Amino acid sequence: MNAGFIGLGIMGAPMAANLLKAGFPLAVYNRTPSRCGPLQALGAVACETPAEVARRSDVVVTIVSETRDVEAVLFGPDGAAEGLRPGSVVIDMSTISPAATVEFAARLRAQGVDMLDAPVSGGESGAIEGRLSIMAGGPREAFDRCLPLFEAMGRKIVHTGGNGNGQRTKLVNQVVGSLNLLAVVEGVRMARAAGLDPNVTLEAVGGGAAGSWMWSNLGPKIFAGDFAPGFSIRLHQKDLRLAKESLEELGLDAPGTALLHRLFTEALDRGLGEQGNQGLFNLWS
Amino acid sequence: MNAGFIGLGIMGAPMAANLLKAGFPLAVYNRTPSRCGPLQALGAVACETPAEVARRSDVVVTIVSETRDVEAVLFGPDGAAEGLRPGSVVIDMSTISPAATVEFAARLRAQGVDMLDAPVSGGESGAIEGRLSIMAGGPREAFDRCLPLFEAMGRKIVHTGGNGNGQRTKLVNQVVGSLNLLAVVEGVRMARAAGLDPNVTLEAVGGGAAGSWMWSNLGPKIFAGDFAPGFSIRLHQKDLRLAKESLEELGLDAPGTALLHRLFTEALDRGLGEQGNQGLFNLWS
Numbered sequence: 001m002n003a004g005f006i007g008l009g010i011m012g013a014p015m016a017a018n019l020l021k022a023g024f025p026l027a028v029y030n031r032t033p034s035r036c037g038p039l040q041a042l043g044a045v046a047c048e049t050p051a052e053v054a055r056r057s058d059v060v061v062t063i064v065s066e067t068r069d070v071e072a073v074l075f076g077p078d079g080a081a082e083g084l085r086p087g088s089v090v091i092d093m094s095t096i097s098p099a100a101t102v103e104f105a106a107r108l109r110a111q112g113v114d115m116l117d118a119p120v121s122g123g124e125s126g127a128i129e130g131r132l133s134i135m136a137g138g139p140r141e142a143f144d145r146c147l148p149l150f151e152a153m154g155r156k157i158v159h160t161g162g163n164g165n166g167q168r169t170k171l172v173n174q175v176v177g178s179l180n181l182l183a184v185v186e187g188v189r190m191a192r193a194a195g196l197d198p199n200v201t202l203e204a205v206g207g208g209a210a211g212s213w214m215w216s217n218l219g220p221k222i223f224a225g226d227f228a229p230g231f232s233i234r235l236h237q238k239d240l241r242l243a244k245e246s247l248e249e250l251g252l253d254a255p256g257t258a259l260l261h262r263l264f265t266e267a268l269d270r271g272l273g274e275q276g277n278q279g280l281f282n283l284w285s
Numbered sequence: 286m287n288a289g290f291i292g293l294g295i296m297g298a299p300m301a302a303n304l305l306k307a308g309f310p311l312a313v314y315n316r317t318p319s320r321c322g323p324l325q326a327l328g329a330v331a332c333e334t335p336a337e338v339a340r341r342s343d344v345v346v347t348i349v350s351e352t353r354d355v356e357a358v359l360f361g362p363d364g365a366a367e368g369l370r371p372g373s374v375v376i377d378m379s380t381i382s383p384a385a386t387v388e389f390a391a392r393l394r395a396q397g398v399d400m401l402d403a404p405v406s407g408g409e410s411g412a413i414e415g416r417l418s419i420m421a422g423g424p425r426e427a428f429d430r431c432l433p434l435f436e437a438m439g440r441k442i443v444h445t446g447g448n449g450n451g452q453r454t455k456l457v458n459q460v461v462g463s464l465n466l467l468a469v470v471e472g473v474r475m476a477r478a479a480g481l482d483p484n485v486t487l488e489a490v491g492g493g494a495a496g497s498w499m500w501s502n503l504g505p506k507i508f509a510g511d512f513a514p515g516f517s518i519r520l521h522q523k524d525l526r527l528a529k530e531s532l533e534e535l536g537l538d539a540p541g542t543a544l545l546h547r548l549f550t551e552a553l554d555r556g557l558g559e560q561g562n563q564g565l566f567n568l569w570s
Contacts, residue, residue, distance in 0.1 A: 121493025156492030207441030208406025
C-alpha cells in the first residue's frame with residue numbers, strides 16, 4: 001500500500017516517520033518544504049504539491065492546523081483531489097469542524113474516494129512513540145483497509161461511526177482534556193503557594209481519584225517551568241473554539257468549556273500562543 | 286499493635302475491615318451503633334464511646350465528615366482524648382481544615398500523643414480493595430510506626446511533611462479531581478447530545494491525553510444513569526468549600542475551583558446532596 005502524508009508539524013512528522021519505519025512507501029508534502037528533509041533521510045519521497053502526493057498514493061493522510069487548511073490541501077489549487085484515483089482513501093487526522101468534515105467526505109465520495117476523519121490524542125510523545133489514541137469516523141470498510149497504517153501510529157484505535165463522528169469524539173476528548181488541564185494548573189498553583197513538595201504532591205495526587213494523563217504528563221512540566229510545546233496554546237484555543245461552536249449547535253450550556261475557551265483566548269491575546277498548552281499556567285504568573 | 290477505628294461510613298467501614306483482615310485487633314465506634322455489626326462479625330470489639338476506643342488502642346484512626354466532627358470525637362465529652370495514653374498515635378483520615386488540623390495536633394502533642402493527618406483518595410472502590418492513595422502529614426517517626434496500618438488500607442502512601450500538609454495535599458487533590466469530574470460531566474453531555482456510542486466514546490477518550498480516573502470510573506456510571514454514592518455531593522461540596530477557603534487564605538484566584546464550588550452548592554440546594562458526586566450531571570437533566 002503506497003501512502004502519502006501531508007502536514008509535517010509537531011504531530012505529523014513523527015507520525016509519518018512511524019509509517020516509514022513500519023515499511024510503507026511514503027510520499028510527503030509540507031507547506032514549509034524544509035520539514036521534509038528528516039523524512040527523506042528515512043526514505044520518503046518529497047513532493048512539491050498535495051496533488052503529486054495523491055498521484056503516488058493509495059491512501060493519503062492529512063494533518064494540518066485548521067478547517068481551511070484541510071480544504072486547501074484537498075480542494076485548493078494543486079490539491080490532493082486533483083491527483084486522487086477512484087478507490088483511494090483520504091484520512092484526515094487534523095482536528096477540524098465536524099460539519100465541514102461531512103461536506104469534504106461527500107465531495108471526495110463524488111469522485112469515488114472514501115474519507116476517514118481520524119483525529120488523534122496523546123500529544124507529541126504519543127506521536128513519537130506510536131501510542132496515539134485514534135478516533136475514526138467514516139465507512140467501516142475503508143477503516144478496516146487502513147488499519148495497518150493506524151496501527152503504525154497509534155495504540156488505541158476506535159471506529160466511532162460515520163463521517164464526522166471521529167471529529168465529534170475528538171471534540172468530546174478536547175472538552176475533557178481541557179478541563180483536566182485547568183485542574184492541573186489550579187492544583188499546581190495551590191500546591192506551590194502552600195509550600196508542598198512538588199514530587200511528593202505529583203505522586204500523591206496522581207495515585208488516587210484525581211489522577212489523569214494531564215497530571216502525570218503536564219504536571220511535572222509546569223512544576224519544572226517547562227512550557228515548550230507538545231501541543232500549542234494556539235491550536236488548543238482553536239479546538240476549544242470548535243468545541244464551543246459544536247456545543248452551541250447542540251444547544252448545550254457547558255460552563256466549564258466556556259471558561260476554558262475564555263482562558264485560552266486570553267492566553268492567546270497575551271502572546272502565549274506558541275507555548276505548550278501547559279503555559280495556561282502563565283496566565284497567573 | 287492494638288488499633289481503634291472511629292467513623293464507619295462508606296469509606297470507614299471497608300477501611301476498618303481491611304485492618305481486621307490484616308490481623309490488627311480492632312476496637313470500633315460509630316455514632317450510629319448499628320454500623321458496628323458487620324465489623325464485630327469480622328472480630329472487632331464495638332465500643333460505646335470514642336474514649337473507650339482510645340483506652341483499648343495504641344493507634345486510633347478517625348474518619349468522619351467535617352472539621353467539627355473530628356473535634357467532637359477527639360475532644361468532646363467521652364472523646365478519644367480522655368482515653369489516649371502518652372506514646373499513642375491518632376491518625377485522622379477525614380478531609381478537614383488544614384488550620385484546624387494543626388491546632389488539633391498541638392492539643393494532642395500536649396498530652397504526649399502524636400497525630401497524623403492522613404486523608405485518602407480513591408473512592409469507595411479504593412477503600413474496599415485496599416487501594417487508597419494516602420497523603421500523610423505529621424511526625425515522620427509516627428508515620429513510619431503506622432506504615433503497617435496504612436499498607437493494610439492503601440497502595441500509594443506518601444509522607445507529605447508536617448501536620449497540615451496531608452490535608453493541604455488532599456485539598457490540591459480535590460481541586461484537581463473536581464475539575465476532572467466536571468470534565469467528565471461536560472464530555473458525556475456532549476457525547477450523548479451528538480449521538481455518539483457510549484462504549485466507543487469511553488474507550489476512545491480514555492485512551493489518550495484526556496484519560497483520567499474520573500473518566501474511567503465515573504464516566505460509565507453517568508452513561509448508565511447510576512448516581513449512587515461512592516462519594517456524595519454533600520461531602521464533595523464540603524471539600525470544595527475547604528479548598529475555596531484555603532485558596533482565599535493563599536491569595537489565589539482560581540476560576541475553575543470557584544465554578545465547581547458554585548455548581549456543587551447549586552446541586553446541594555437542589556436536593557442532590559446524597560447522590561454520588563457524578564450526580565453533578567443532573568444539574569442539567
